[in-house]
Amino acid sequence: xxxxxxxxxxxxxxxxxxxxxxxxxxxxxxxxxxxxxxxxxxxxxxxxxxxxxxxxxxxxxxxxxxxxxxxxxxxxxxxxxxxxxxxxxxxxxxxxxxxxxxxxxxxxxxxx
Amino acid sequence: xxxxxxxxxxxxxxxxxxxxxxxxxxxxxxxxxxxxxxxxxxxxxxxxxxxxxxxxxxxxxxxxxxxxxxxxxxxxxxxxxxxxxxxxxxxxxxxxxxxxxxxxxxxxxxxxxxxx
Numbered sequence: 001x002x003x004x005x006x007x008x009x010x011x012x013x014x015x016x017x018x019x020x021x022x023x024x025x026x027x028x029x030x031x032x033x034x035x036x037x038x039x040x041x042x043x044x045x046x047x048x049x050x051x052x053x054x055x056x057x058x059x060x061x062x063x064x065x066x067x068x069x070x071x072x073x074x075x076x077x078x079x080x081x082x083x084x085x086x087x088x089x090x091x092x093x094x095x096x097x098x099x100x101x102x103x104x105x106x107x108x109x110x111x112x
Numbered sequence: 113x114x115x116x117x118x119x120x121x122x123x124x125x126x127x128x129x130x131x132x133x134x135x136x137x138x139x140x141x142x143x144x145x146x147x148x149x150x151x152x153x154x155x156x157x158x159x160x161x162x163x164x165x166x167x168x169x170x171x172x173x174x175x176x177x178x179x180x181x182x183x184x185x186x187x188x189x190x191x192x193x194x195x196x197x198x199x200x201x202x203x204x205x206x207x208x209x210x211x212x213x214x215x216x217x218x219x220x221x222x223x224x225x226x227x228x
Contacts, residue, residue: 034216043116043202043219044155087154100217101171102147102154 004088009107012082018075020106022088025069032091033064034100035073037084044087044102047073078110113138116220118203124226125193133188133223135203142208144186145170145217146178148199155202161186162208193227200224 005023012018024033034049048055048062050071055062061074075082087105119134137144142163147155147170157170161180175197177189186205190197201224204217 036217041200041222043204043221044217045219046216049216101157104152104154 004090004103006086006088006103006106008104009109011109011111012075012078014080014110014112015077018073018078018082018108018110020073020075020086020088020108021070022073023070024088024090027068027090029068033062033068033071034089034091035060035062036087036089036100036102037082038087038105039081039084047086049091078108080110080112082108083110084108115139116203116205116218118201118220118223120223121221122224124228125190126228127194129193131190131193133190133201133203133225135186135188135220136184137186137203137205137218138184139205139207139218140183141205141218142183143206144180145204145206146176146186146188147202147204148172148197149202149222150199158188158201190225193225195227198225198227 032049032051035047036044038044048057048060050062050064064071085105085107087102089100116137145160146158149155156172158176159170159178161167164180164183167178180186200222202222203220206217
């Protein structure tokens with residue numbers, strides 16, 4: 001599976017958009033990009049995933065560059081409850097997310 | 113639906129003791145996995161199962177056993193606890209998907225294990 005690189009920490013002001021970058025330069029053509037987050041002491045929570053098109057759901061937007069070597073997770077209006085570790089993961093091409101490899105992630109702190 | 117449940121929430125063991133961490137899901141998911149998370153680190157896959165009666169090793173399987181006799185349950189057994197197994201353990205499940213599709217994992221609340 002391809003590896004990902006994320007900044008270890010970021011701050012964001014409450015109410016502003018949080019843009020979390022991820023580099024996955026070795027991604028293969030049929031691997032997906034997944035984003036999960038982990039609020040302190042809780043189990044990880046799925047946010048969004050995509051293959052090559054931009055995706056949006058009720059939680060966030062995912063922007064994947066045309067060459068698929070990097071992506072950005074956007075939380076449009078960050079709240080204090082969005083403070084968490086955010087994991088960018090490149091998933092297996094077999095079709096199931098059961099073997100995702102979690103790295104160290106980005107600690108996002110939303111400031112009041 | 114309760115989702116993914118784990119018991120116990122906290123456990124303290126002495127070196128050499130054995131125990132079983134319980135995991136259950138009520139979503140009829142095919143796939144279940146066990147991860148461990150050490151302080152300040154990401155999750156590492158211990159074992160996983162693609163269905164009842166089928167299990168396989170993940171990244172860090174040594175010292176752990178699993179079995180999957182039913183779709184709902186996926187217990188993790190520590191055979192002889194060691195201080196290096198002090199960690200937070202998460203169980204996860206996913207529906208499974210045919211090739212070309214993908215799905216997402218649902219995680220339990222975790223079991224915090226300390227081995228003295």
